[in-house]
Amino acid sequence: AAHPVSVFGLGMMGSALAAALLKAGHPTTVWNRTVAKTGPLVAQGATPAETPAAGVAASPLVIACLTTNDNVRELFAPLAAELRGRTLVNLTNGTPSQARELAAWAQEHGIAYIDGGIMAVPQMIAGPGAYILYSGDEAAYATHRETLAALADTKWVGTDAGLAALWDLALLTGMYGMGIGVAQAYALIGSAGVPAKDFAPLLTDWVIAMTQGIVPGTAEAIDSGQHLTDVSSLEVNQAAVPNLATTFAEHGVRDLLFGAMQPLLDRAVAEGYGADGLSRLVDLLKTP
Ligand code: NDP
Numbered sequence: 001a002a003h004p005v006s007v008f009g010l011g012m013m014g015s016a017l018a019a020a021l022l023k024a025g026h027p028t029t030v031w032n033r034t035v036a037k038t039g040p041l042v043a044q045g046a047t048p049a050e051t052p053a054a055g056v057a058a059s060p061l062v063i064a065c066l067t068t069n070d071n072v073r074e075l076f077a078p079l080a081a082e083l084r085g086r087t088l089v090n091l092t093n094g095t096p097s098q099a100r101e102l103a104a105w106a107q108e109h110g111i112a113y114i115d116g117g118i119m120a121v122p123q124m125i126a127g128p129g130a131y132i133l134y135s136g137d138e139a140a141y142a143t144h145r146e147t148l149a150a151l152a153d154t155k156w157v158g159t160d161a162g163l164a165a166l167w168d169l170a171l172l173t174g175m176y177g178m179g180i181g182v183a184q185a186y187a188l189i190g191s192a193g194v195p196a197k198d199f200a201p202l203l204t205d206w207v208i209a210m211t212q213g214i215v216p217g218t219a220e221a222i223d224s225g226q227h228l229t230d231v232s233s234l235e236v237n238q239a240a241v242p243n244l245a246t247t248f249a250e251h252g253v254r255d256l257l258f259g260a261m262q263p264l265l266d267r268a269v270a271e272g273y274g275a276d277g278l279s280r281l282v283d284l285l286k287t288p
Helices: 012-023 035-043 052-057 069-083 094-106 139-149 163-190 196-224 235-248 259-272 278-284
Strands: 005-008 028-031 061-064 088-092 113-117 132-137 154-157
Touching: 005 012, 005 052, 005 163, 012 028, 012 035, 012 094, 028 035, 028 052, 035 113, 052 069, 052 154, 061 069, 069 088, 069 094, 088 139, 094 113, 094 132, 113 163, 132 139, 132 163, 139 154, 139 278, 154 163, 163 196, 163 235, 235 278, 259 278
Parallel strands: 005 028, 005 061, 061 088, 088 113, 132 154
Antiparallel strands: 113 132
16 A cells, blocks of 8 residues: 655665665655655655745655654754644664764654664665664554565564664674774785785675674574683684784784784683683673
8 A cells, every 4th residue: 555655854865765665666755854845755755845944844764864863853843733643754874872862852843763773784675685673662563564665674672662773773883893904904905015806705705604603603602691612712712813903013904803802812811811712801791
């Protein structure tokens, strides 16, 4: 069935979201601060909103995808009365506490609030592998889930509005950690003149193989509380990591990882966890 939706923010992501809704046959109203960006969406069948208030009034479901949650607050604060009785789905990247603040503001004004975390790039929207994490008002989510499914697969993570951002940021943590590791690896191998393309297949296969072992293995250790390893002990890693830090220094490559990791490894071994695997570090990362 076709359900009217309004999309606020037609950047790279918002434009992809609006296009997916149009493709799924939902009457879509669009608003963007820079009016020119509405052109391509209107060409695809969207209705441009003359004002933000008119954009809200057009649909029971309002989706926002702006740069920051400050932008979201500024844009919608004067529109609380128009939003009353409607659902605001905020797909802007932010923190759990920002999401909770927006949810509290929404509740005060009788607005159903759902926060979302998009686990996709714009090109993946409405395609395989893309999903969006949602949290907040569960009844509103049940009402609009099918419409939202036009954007990407849906994954509900709980009624605490901050949870989608938390899951999102935890996933991004893994991504950025890998990305920084990959950047460091290319910088190091490049310091010896090895072309990146010669190294890329090895690095890809290595990261995939290690991911498949480390990610589920760490989960099993955390959930069972059993960190003893027959794979690679903290003691062995404590001895190996200085080789990395030293080589980066000798090759004139900055080290963002191993200098920060060393004190944690030293502490783990000093506290008697030398025979445990890297999963033990999860506990030691908690600040007192
Ligand atoms: P863009 O820079 O392409 O678009 C930003 C959008 O925010 C534009 O529509 C811009 O309007 C609008 N905006 C910024 N400030 C204001 C303001 N003060 N008032 C009104 N509108 C404003 O970014 P993306 O589309 O890539 O990203 C949007 C959100 O989606 C971000 O939070 C991002 O983290 C998240 N996201 C993006 C992904 C991606 O791969 N691109 C992946 C997952 C999440 P204007 O056109 O007028 O500048």
